[in-house]
Amino acid sequence: MEGNTFLFTVVSGLCFLPGGFPHHYILVEKEKTWTEAQSYCREKYTDLASLHNDQDLAQLIELTSSYHQVWIGLSLHNGNSWRWSLKMEGYYGEGEAEFRNWKSGExxxxxxxxxxxxxxxxxxxxxxxxxxxxxxxxYRGKKKNVVEM
Known part of the structure; x- marks a missing residue:
């Protein structure tokens, strides 16, 4: 069923970006390395998912609950700084680029x-x-959350 896109409705509530725009995510079930996933997201959508707050986190938990692990858009830069893949001028509100939800010991x-x-x-x-x-x-602008198989 490669190439098919399915609508996935998130029922955890409304989520808004600083400008009042909803944050929409696309779960891609094809397994890729982090770099391949980043390229895929940039080609087909906007970028790998960035999470800004607990509402974004709840939305992604709902979308990905049937998977053990999924890549998100955070990576280590220069060996000492965790940064989001999406680097859009004015995209992050105050403190949003620093949102983290590390597992204990990570x-x-x-x-x-x-x-x-x-x-x-x-x-x-x-x-x-x-x-x-x-x-x-x-991540993609104003589209609905979807699952790709």
């Missing part, structure tokens, strides 16, 4: 190779090896 960068972030089905985050393949979540 990030731990085991072996110095865990430079990308995966979210588990409970909504907590862990750093992981970027070359592993996982389903992933993309």
């Amino acid at each position: 990030p731990n960068n085991i072996g110095g190779y865990e430079n990308c972030v995966a979210m588990d089905n409970g909504g907590t985050w862990a750093d992981d090896i970027c070359n592993q393949t996982k389903p992933f979540v993309c």
Whole structure:
């Protein structure tokens, strides 16, 4: 069923960006490395998912609850700074780019190779090896949340 898109309605409530625009996510069930997922999201949508607050987190938990882990758009830059893939001027409100929901003991960068972030089905985050393949979540402006198979 590759290429089919299914509408997924999130019932956890309304979520708004600083400008009052809803945040919409696309769950892609195809497994890709973090870099492949980033390229896919940038080509077809806007970018890998960025989460700004607890409302965004609740929306992604609802969308991804049947998956053990999914890639999100956070990665390690220059070995010391976690940053979101989406770097759009004026996109983040005050403090939104710093939102984190690390699992206890994370990030731990085991072996110095865990430079990308995966979210588990409970909504907590862990750093992981970027070359592993996982389903992933993309972000797109004002469209409805969808699941791609």
